Amino acid sequence: MQDPNADTEWNDILRRKGILPPKEKPQDEEEEEAEILKLQSVVKTYEDMTLEELEDNEDEFGEEDERAIELYRQQRMAQWQATQLKNKFGEVLEISGQDYVQEITKAGKDLWVILHLYKQGIPLCTLINNHLTVLARKFKDVKFVKSISTTCIPNYPDKNLPTIFVYLDGEIRAQFIGPLVFGGMNLTQDELEWKIAESGAIKTDLEENPRKQIQDQLMTSIRTSIPTKKDSDSEDD
Template sequence: MQDPNEDTEWNDILRKKGILPPKEVPKEDEEEELALQQQSVVKTYEDMTLDELDENEDEFGEEDEAAIEMYRQKRLAEWKASQIKNVFGEVGEISGQDYVTEVNKAGDRIWVVLHLYKQGIPLCSLINQHLTTLARKFPQTKFLKSISTTCIPNYPDHNLPTIFVYFEGEMKAQFIGPLVFGGMNLKVEELEWRLSESGAVKSDLEENPKKQIEDKLMSSIRSSLPSRKDSDSDSDD
């Protein structure tokens, strides 16, 4: 009698018609096929970020939960390691030679705040003080400073202070000249607000501190002005 598991054209026809049962797969082949499937699933997990694992969680079966959790923990550990690695906490000094490495190639998801300054300009000194405070408050942001002409040859002094904001090597905001900063009355909270609007820092300020000062100033001016009733009384006299 012909072996039903034999690879013949006739047996294939009989299997298709349901006369013969499906060909038995040797145990070794089953294990190999299972291993290949597992490798495929593992590869799928490896290619996913934490967010993608969460988004696609419903598409995986119960048997995949252990593998998903394993790779989730792996991704989480990698993220924590990158967070620890990308802690700065101070204002670094750079030259033009460092510009590409420190600014344009700062790294993935790294915000860079670069202050171009010159010695002897009071507002530049004030901003450097404020940036030192903000660098400690926002250690995930890379704060840098550079003497303007060292970083950019022939950079005009009337453009100072200048702050450039970069994210992943692309410029996202620029603040150029003393008028932009409001002069020596600039508070550290106002600079923090400006940088938070550009995305460079995640501030806990709920509104622009400069607006609060302006509101108080206007309120003070209004209270010092004579009322309409007082004006009418003076005119009657």
């Protein structure tokens, strides 16, 4: 008879279908898991204490307490590192053409980069830079970059400004080129956020396209300003 605990493809299929019971864990693995659970239960008693408070009371702890506290320290450190990684940026970085490869192409794996090509003296470029400053603080896990267009790309035509390129892993995933794409000086911060979010670069908390709300309000205003047939008949009388 075949050993039901053997690591075979057939046994795995039988386990998934419930024909065989789950594979028995070695005694040492079970003991290790039990020890971890026990330590975690002890850790919970220290969750409301700061690391400084733990150190002040260190003389009162036994061996089990010390192991639990060390586990707690490791968990807190891992949480801190994860937070630091997620909140890595937070501002718009100004770059030149020489910085392009390092800051964008080699920015990092699984990292979204938003590049705004602009020129001073173009009002819409200034507006977008202001919006991006706010969005960079909101989405600190995304790298926001700006560059004067001809500094980054020689002879880049002004008619294409503003331009936003969206990168992932150094490759362009979306592009927004020219003033018509942005809707002119009426562009709001929410509209720009929604537009970038559609590329997948940021996770917006907006529930629907802000531009659609404006369009719906405009259509409602137009409908209420158009005389109805009944109103026209009354005027004729």
